[in-house]
Amino acid sequence: xxxxxxxxxxxxxxxxxxxxxxxxxxxxxxxxxxxxxxxxxxxxxxxxxxxxxxxxxxxxxxxxxxxxxxxxxxxxxxxxxxxxxxxxxxxxxxxxxxxxxxxxxxxxxxxxxxxxxxxxxxxxxxxxxxxxxxxxxxxxxxxxxxxxxxxxxxxxxxxxxxxxxxxxxxxxxxxxxxxxxxxxxxxxxxxxxxxxxxxxxxxxxxxxxxxxxxxxxxxxxxxxxxxxxxxxxxxxxxxxxxxxxxxxxxxxxxxxxxxxxxxxxxxxxxxxxxxxxxxxxxxxxxxxxxxxxxxxxxxxxxxxxxxxxxxxxxxxxxxxxxxxxxxxxxxxxxxxxxxxxxxxxxxxxxxxxxxxxxxxxxxxxxxxxxxxxxxxxxxxxxxxxxxxxxxxxxxxxxxxxxxxxxxxxxxxxxxxxxxxxxxxxxxxxxxxxxxxxxxxxxxxxxxxxxxxxxxxxxxxxxxxxxxxxxxxxxxxxxxxxxxxxxxxx
Amino acid sequence: xxxxxxxxxxxxxxxxxxxxxxxxxxxxxxxxxxxxxxxxxxxxxxxxxxxxxxxxxxxxxxxxxxxxxxxxxxxxxxxxxxxxxxxxxxxxxxxxxxxxxxxxxxxxxxxxxxxxxxxxxxxxxxxxxxxxxxxxxxxxxxxxxxxxxxxxxxxxxxxxxxxxxxxxxxxxxxxxxxxxxxx
Numbered sequence: 001x002x003x004x005x006x007x008x009x010x011x012x013x014x015x016x017x018x019x020x021x022x023x024x025x026x027x028x029x030x031x032x033x034x035x036x037x038x039x040x041x042x043x044x045x046x047x048x049x050x051x052x053x054x055x056x057x058x059x060x061x062x063x064x065x066x067x068x069x070x071x072x073x074x075x076x077x078x079x080x081x082x083x084x085x086x087x088x089x090x091x092x093x094x095x096x097x098x099x100x101x102x103x104x105x106x107x108x109x110x111x112x113x114x115x116x117x118x119x120x121x122x123x124x125x126x127x128x129x130x131x132x133x134x135x136x137x138x139x140x141x142x143x144x145x146x147x148x149x150x151x152x153x154x155x156x157x158x159x160x161x162x163x164x165x166x167x168x169x170x171x172x173x174x175x176x177x178x179x180x181x182x183x184x185x186x187x188x189x190x191x192x193x194x195x196x197x198x199x200x201x202x203x204x205x206x207x208x209x210x211x212x213x214x215x216x217x218x219x220x221x222x223x224x225x226x227x228x229x230x231x232x233x234x235x236x237x238x239x240x241x242x243x244x245x246x247x248x249x250x251x252x253x254x255x256x257x258x259x260x261x262x263x264x265x266x267x268x269x270x271x272x273x274x275x276x277x278x279x280x281x282x283x284x285x286x287x288x289x290x291x292x293x294x295x296x297x298x299x300x301x302x303x304x305x306x307x308x309x310x311x312x313x314x315x316x317x318x319x320x321x322x323x324x325x326x327x328x329x330x331x332x333x334x335x336x337x338x339x340x341x342x343x344x345x346x347x348x349x350x351x352x353x354x355x356x357x358x359x360x361x362x363x364x365x366x367x368x369x370x371x372x373x374x375x376x377x378x379x380x381x382x383x384x385x386x387x388x389x390x391x392x393x394x395x396x397x398x399x400x401x402x403x404x405x406x407x408x409x410x411x412x413x414x415x416x417x418x419x420x421x422x423x424x425x426x427x428x429x430x431x432x433x434x435x436x437x438x439x440x441x442x443x444x445x446x447x448x449x450x451x452x453x454x455x456x457x458x459x460x461x462x463x464x465x466x467x468x469x470x471x472x473x474x475x476x477x478x479x480x481x482x483x484x485x486x487x488x489x
Numbered sequence: 490x491x492x493x494x495x496x497x498x499x500x501x502x503x504x505x506x507x508x509x510x511x512x513x514x515x516x517x518x519x520x521x522x523x524x525x526x527x528x529x530x531x532x533x534x535x536x537x538x539x540x541x542x543x544x545x546x547x548x549x550x551x552x553x554x555x556x557x558x559x560x561x562x563x564x565x566x567x568x569x570x571x572x573x574x575x576x577x578x579x580x581x582x583x584x585x586x587x588x589x590x591x592x593x594x595x596x597x598x599x600x601x602x603x604x605x606x607x608x609x610x611x612x613x614x615x616x617x618x619x620x621x622x623x624x625x626x627x628x629x630x631x632x633x634x635x636x637x638x639x640x641x642x643x644x645x646x647x648x649x650x651x652x653x654x655x656x657x658x659x660x661x662x663x664x665x666x667x668x669x670x671x672x
Contacts, residue, residue: 006663007651007662010623010662011604015624018519020532024532474536474537
């Protein structure tokens with residue numbers, strides 16, 4: 001056996017033996033959960049919060065057990081189909097943490113209301129009444145009225161069953177499952193049975209307790225992970241059928257302070273405001289149109305651009321000519337905190353769902369001052385270096401051969417933390433992270449300059465900003481590390 | 490005109506769209522550990538990579554070769570990490586630029602894996618290409634892209650790296666098997 005083959009074997013052995021530690025995996029999962037809290041809310045909650053229910057009633061069920069299970073299943077299906085009113089309370093129980101209500105769904109004759117509680121900053125209410133859809137985002141006190149959810153399965157009044165079945169393939173309940181029926185002891189004087197769901201070769205386990213008299217489910221518990229797994233999370237859903245539901249629940253009760261948005265109107269307003277580029281920047285055959293510059297009174301700068309659909313650069317990473325380094329006429333430096341492609345639902349940056357202007361991608365480049373002095377004195381101009389770079393998030397690639405410097409007039413700082421188009425483009429979720437990332441970047445700059453005490457201060461500020469979003473403690477650790485370096489003789 | 494595409498938020502995700510940074514955690518961690526030789530540092534870097542990836546998650550899903558992309562991001566994070574680590578050790582330690590020529594033999598918490606120990610005996614850049622080749626399984630062309638060299642230069646570097654590793658750990662390479670590792 002030659003050395004090359006031996007090396008191959010050594011690494012194969014290494015691969016099989018080395019895995020990410022459980023603590024890291026847990027931190028990552030917690031972080032990811034906190035970073036994408038809105039879609040799960042809607043997946044779990046809007047859809048009747050009935051994933052467990054759908055687990056039994058979804059379209060890809062493989063009934064390999066007894067005929068009895070099939071019969072029970074159809075009886076449950078028929079019972080839900082006839083339900084005029086349905087309520088679901090959804091709870092999540094994560095290892096070591098108390099059971100927490102994360103969604104409450106009310107269904108009445110085709111209308112549906114979901115209150116989701118995925119953290120205080122991201123609580124939301126969704127109402128669908130007839131053809132109208134409302135979404136109220138409590139953390140920014142904004143209500144959106146629009147058919148924002150374009151889902152063929154939900155675009156007309158439907159039954160409780162339809163809600164229950166919708167998107168039943170999402171998440172952990174994907175693929176065919178086997179079901180068994182078991183007798184269970186009476187619960188509160190009611191005769192019940194259980195439908196047990198499982199999926200071959202996965203730890204998925206579901207138990208639905210069903211009322212024998214009505215064939216309506218009482219509760220479902222399920223998890224996609226084994227109880228021994230670090231990622232184990234038990235979902236419990238409690239169902240109530242036929243309860244007296246107040247029809248007023250389906251009328252949005254908005255506070256006088258609530259900002260009301262209609263996405264179609266917002267889109268038209270942006271289209272008008274951005275009809276002419278502020279400046280067209282070109283370099284080496286690449287083009288970037290600056291559509292808007294907005295500055296907050298804190299000195300944060302938002303440069304809205306339109307660029308052609310993404311182009312792969314020589315290392316295979318999509319890139320475009322975009323604003324990169326930014327300074328003002330007073331010599332102050334700004335940090336590129338993030339580049340955002342608005343679009344989709346709740347800041348989902350999936351390219352298929354993005355906003356476009358004249359068939360071009362909209363990219364907002366967001367900056368924060370390196371030194372956020374208060375009060376902030378307005379600048380007259382910005383000197384911006386445009387460079388071909390990876391075009392979203394934090395730049396991970398720059399092509400310096402395609403770059404140019406441009407001076408842009410600075411607007412008068414405006415009230416508010418973010419540009420007025422932010423809410424209409426549903427950037428609220430992404431903007432939750434703006435302060436945290438800005439502080440982290442300030443910390444990096446300070447650390448690079450060996451200003452460890454300052455770096456520690458900024459890491460701690462980032463840690464404070466991160467608290468509602470993530471339980472990962474990397475900022476604290478970095479702050480401690482820099483603090484030690486600062487105190488080194 | 491400004492438009493929203495027809496199906497927002499509820500589009501059924503394709504297999505490719507479902508790619509998730511956490512799916513690559515093991516791959517990222519293994520690579521970081523092989524490069525840094527420290528589990529704790531590999532954890533820190535892996536977490537930073539995941540955080541970075543989350544800021545532009547859609548790019549992962551649209552890529553034909555997400556591994557190449559993710560390892561590219563991880564390499565940059567490691568470079569940042571090595572810069573920081575070098576700085577922490579004071580002005581007399583070698584700079585990152587020099588690290589291409591010399592080995593960074595500063596691995597505080599090695600846990601006894603002979604392969605990792607052997608890797609830490611060769612220069613940083615050589616370690617990088619060995620790991621890219623044998624752990625991540627990239628072709629010479631892909632490695633060339635990642636390290637910013639021509640395929641010929643990458644191939645030559647790979648040859649030299651193999652020789653260095655053989656010289657550094659002849660017994661290990663002769664056996665082709667790790668014995669007595671802690672994992």
